Amino acid sequence: MFKVLKYLKPFVLSIITVVALLVVQAVCDLSLPDYTSKIVNVGIQQNGIENAVPKEIRKSELNKLMIFMTDSEKSKIEKNYVLSENDKNIYDLKTKDEETIDELNSIMSKSIMRVSGIDMANKEGAIPNIPKGMDIWSVIPKMPQNQINEMKKGIDEKLENLDENMLTQSSVYYVKNEYEKIGIDTEKLQTNYILTSGAKMLGIALISMAATVTVGFLAARVAAGMGKNLRKDVFRKVVGFSNTEFDKFSTASLITRSTNDIQQIQTFMVLLVRMVFYAPILGIGGVIKILNTDTSMAWIIGVAVVAILSFVSVLFALAIPKFKIVQKLVDKLNLVTRESLTGMLVIRAFGTQKTEEQRFDETNEMLRKTNTFVNRIMALMMPTMMLIMNVITVIIVWSGAHQIDAGNMQVGDMMAFIQYAMQIIMSFLMLTMLSVILPRASVSAGRIGEVLETNVVIDDPKNPKEFNKEEYGNVEFKNVSFKYPDAEHNVLTNINFVAKPGETTAFIGSTGSGKSTLINLIPRFFDVSEGEVLVNGVNVKDINQHELRDEIGYVPQKGVLFSGTIESNIKYGVENLSQDELEKASDIAQAMEFIDNKPDKFQTEISQGGTNVSGGQKQRLSIARALAKNPKILIFDDSFSALDLKTDAALRKKLKEEIHNSTMLIVAQRVSTIMNADQIIVLDEGNMVGIGTHEELIKSCEVYNQIAQSQLSKEEL
Structure with a gap:
């Protein structure tokens, strides 16, 4: 197989372009589940509010939140919030740096949950020495610091088990209420977020589509070009064969190798160029994304991969030996068909049509049985893969539902996990499809390699001499x-x-x-x-x-003519033959007698093998062809x-x-x-x-x- 791959050398630039486009395609495909997760988590569940850091907040609310912050946390908040120029009772967030916002999100989400927890406890009258319904925020700032710390500690103990994302999601309701009190339209905010994210997804999908189409075009071009070069070299090699080499390869086998076998390699190359680079990028990228999304369910992917590999191993053990048999049976079928067609007159003369039909049916039936066996095994692949994918989806939903119920995961994260899991399984499925075609292509490549590597017994000398x-x-x-x-x-x-x-x-x-x-x-x-x-x-x-x-002018024992015209056959060895020379050669060969009787003279069509002329006419045209060379x-x-x-x-x-x-x-x-x-x-x-x-x-x-x-x-x- 590797010897045939050298024919990819002229297409290196196209392959490099394909690899670059496949990276783009994989990156785009891996980005889409993340956007889906954000639309569900942020756009739907969080009303378009991305984090617990309000872009605008009332002065009184910010003061509340800062009660439970450390000095360093207060310093960070004060650095990044400034009083609004339009309203001195509102603070505006001045930073857009993502790292800074992530730091502020951790600080603000915890403080918001503390404030929300105290508000809820106050409404229920659960705070000692504080009457129910009393404005607690007028009292807390006057309390000793150790009491504030105790309150903070009690609330933090309840927040310890919550994931960072869940803290953010819980805090978002506070931010939404704050926006509504300030007068910000939260519904518009939500709509804008969903539309913006959807537009980004559409753009990424279009880029992925463009990359996919271009990759398909280039892959087909590379495979077709490789097939063309293989056919050219095989034909050139066969043309140089002597009778010694033809004894080794039957005509039917050489035809099969030049057509069916090269077609197998061409089909394999299309998939190789499109999938062999894409599948690993997609699979590895999906694993990395899953580990970043949630590691508690990573075991599910391991189960899926083991199930796929076990299934494919059994499949290959049954199918690979049959692929070799199929190609040999195709050879045999071509041989029987060719012999029957070329010897049809003899078959009819001896009345052996039934015998030949039986001979053909035996080979045809063997090929059918072998192909049916292989196709049935291969037909199991897709349903089994779909079953594995669906079972994995059910396991992810079952496990994810428990995680969501426990507050360790968001719904959008579970949806993203399912998509990434499907991408990983699809990458294995692509490699599996490639592996299914590989054995047959490998057999075909070996058969073509036999022809190309055959040492021709009769070859030109390295230093040819001139005629005396x-x-x-x-x-x-x-x-x-x-x-x-x-x-x-x-x-x-x-x-x-x-x-x-x-x-x-x-x-x-x-x-x-x-x-x-x-x-x-x-x-x-x-x-x-x-x-x-x-x-x-x-x-x-x-x-x-x-x-x-x-x-040499050579006239073989059996006259051989090629499809074309009488003229093209006589001119076969000398293209620039004049009309006079053409007629002279035909006259010497005694061919003018029947050529003149043809309506189209020298332009009379000759069918394949010269079957529309008699044996004597065929010999005379063969002689004329040799004489035309002078x-x-x-x-x-x-x-x-x-x-x-x-x-x-x-x-x-x-x-x-x-x-x-x-x-x-x-x-x-x-x-x-x-x-x-x-x-x-x-x-x-x-x-x-x-x-x-x-x-x-x-x-x-x-x-x-x-x-x-x-x-x-x-x-x-």
């Missing part, structure tokens, strides 16, 4: 032997011959004698096991592959087999008339095709058993003589 211009067109085999990888016996043994420009060298032999294998050594589709193959006087292993194959070396690998004798003869005649300077190498099954060749090489079980002209071989080579007699009459011989 004096030997242009020469093809020479020196003591060449060849065997396929992992094979025990040679397919070709000790082959020696020279093919010269302007001459035709033909190869003939029984089926399996090594004719096509020998021809494939020239363009270096395989490398020789022993000896040398020289083209233009240079060993093919020492030449750049593109330059080597640029000198190569120094022409290779025909049994390329006349689908031609009738008349067309075969006409084609050979045209080749002899028009192609003078090229080295021509022909593999053939029919003696009539090659009997006029300058030299004929006879192969038998990988050995050269004869070389010479038709007349010479009839006399000297028993194998050739037998082949010729089986095909030609005595007069033709």
